[in-house]
Amino acid sequence: MTILQALQSLAEYDNDNLLAKVLADNSLTPADTYVSATHKNKVYSAVADLYDAMAVLPEFKDGSSTNKWDSKALRAEANSIRRRIGIGKATISGASIW
Numbered sequence: 001m002t003i004l005q006a007l008q009s010l011a012e013y014d015n016d017n018l019l020a021k022v023l024a025d026n027s028l029t030p031a032d033t034y035v036s037a038t039h040k041n042k043v044y045s046a047v048a049d050l051y052d053a054m055a056v057l058p059e060f061k062d063g064s065s066t067n068k069w070d071s072k073a074l075r076a077e078a079n080s081i082r083r084r085i086g087i088g089k090a091t092i093s094g095a096s097i098w
Contacts, residue, residue, distance in 0.1 A: 003039055004030035010047045013054065022049040041085045048087075051078035 001009075007019060023030050026046040028039065055074040060067040082088065 001034045002030060003028050003032050003034050003043060006034040006039070006043050007046055007050070010043065011050050013050060018050065018053055022046045022053065025049060044081050044085050045087060048078040048081040051075070051081075 003023065004019060007023065008014060013019070020030060023046055026042045026049065028042050028046060032039075034043070051074040054069045055071040055078075057069055
């Protein structure tokens with residue numbers, strides 16, 4: 001299984017550009033072989049990033065079919081994943097520029 005396939009299996013999402021971005025942001029190469037001991041936390045971090053990105057996607061309509069992600073649930077799961085792998089929420093540090 002590749003790292004991309006591992007990410008897709010956890011998130012059930014298939015927008016190639018977004019998947020490639022979250023993998024790159026987490027220093028992962030999509031075609032590399034997934035080795036759980038080596039890649040597990042980085043892949044879960046990528047899933048959390050993917051959920052955060054999905055949470056802000058607009059509603060998608062195709063004929064009579066409508067797809068809208070549950071933003072609150074996605075963000076809650078992203079935060080839960082980060083807590084499980086020991087990554088806290090991003091914080092801004094430093095003085096205000098204003």
